[in-house]
Structures are given as structure tokens and as C-alpha cells.
Amino acid sequence: MHKACRFRLYPTRNQAELIHQTIGCCRFVYNHFLSEWNQAYETTGVGLSDNGCSKRLTALxxxxxxxxxLDWTALQSALQQLAEAFDRFFDGTATPPRFKSKEHPNQSYTAQ
Structure with missing residues (x-):
């Protein structure tokens, strides 16, 4: 049995600004590495590795x-989500990963 709790946060103005910046940076990192992954796959036929993306994130x-x-774990989590999306795509259980949009109503990020 799985249980879940829903709660709402009421952040201060500074906290809300930091949350929005973190969400924007996670979206940027996800989209940047999705673009790089697609380019690498088109040119070489092989995508990027998780370790290679982490090294490129450090250089970025x-x-x-x-x-x-910002929080480095949130950025690493964005890379992990991209890797999992590609794993699901190559397993045949999902469609190819798409670029994240700012227009999505439920913006969130995961920090471990």
C-alpha cells in the first residue's frame, strides 16, 4: 500500500524567487542536454552517457x-530525468523526450 500526503507551501518572496530560478535552470539544463544528445545521436549514431553529461554540466x-x-542536486536530477526518459524511449515504453516548456502549468523540480 502506498500513501501520499498533499500539502501547500507558502514561501516568502525571496524563497519564491529562488524556486522559480531553480525551476528555470532545471528546464534550461534539461533542454540543453536534450539538444546536445539529439545532435550527438544524429552525427555519430550514439547518444551521450550519464557520466559525460555530468562532466559537461560542470563545464557548462x-x-x-x-x-x-543554485542547488546542484536539482540540476543533476534534471540530467537523471533526461537519462530515464531516453531509457524508457529505447525500451519502447514511451515516446521520445520532448523539450520542456515554460508554459506548462505545474512547474516543479526534484531535489534529492
Whole structure:
């Protein structure tokens, strides 16, 4: 049996701003590496590895300093979600991963 609890948070203005920044950065990282993965697959026939994406994320943080100010576990989680989406696609249980949009009504991120 699985149980779930639903609750609502009422963040302060600063907390809400940080949450929105984190969600935006997670969306950016997901879309950036989805684009890189698609380009690598088109040119070589092989996608990117999880370890390779993590190394590229570290390099991306050096070029984009605004990524360094946020929760690193949320960014790593975005990479893991992308890897799981590709795993489900190649297993035949899902459609190919799509780019995340800012227009989606339920924006969220996962921090472990």
C-alpha cells in the first residue's frame, strides 16, 4: 500500500524567487542536454552517457555563472530525468523526450 500526503507551501518572496530560478535552470539544463544528445545521436549514431553529461554540466557551470548559484542536486536530477526518459524511449515504453516548456502549468523540480 502506498500513501501520499498533499500539502501547500507558502514561501516568502525571496524563497519564491529562488524556486522559480531553480525551476528555470532545471528546464534550461534539461533542454540543453536534450539538444546536445539529439545532435550527438544524429552525427555519430550514439547518444551521450550519464557520466559525460555530468562532466559537461560542470563545464557548462564554468561558462554560465548563474548556474553555480543554485542547488546542484536539482540540476543533476534534471540530467537523471533526461537519462530515464531516453531509457524508457529505447525500451519502447514511451515516446521520445520532448523539450520542456515554460508554459506548462505545474512547474516543479526534484531535489534529492
Amino acid at each position: 557551470k564554468q561558462t554560465l555563472p548563474w548556474l553555480r548559484t
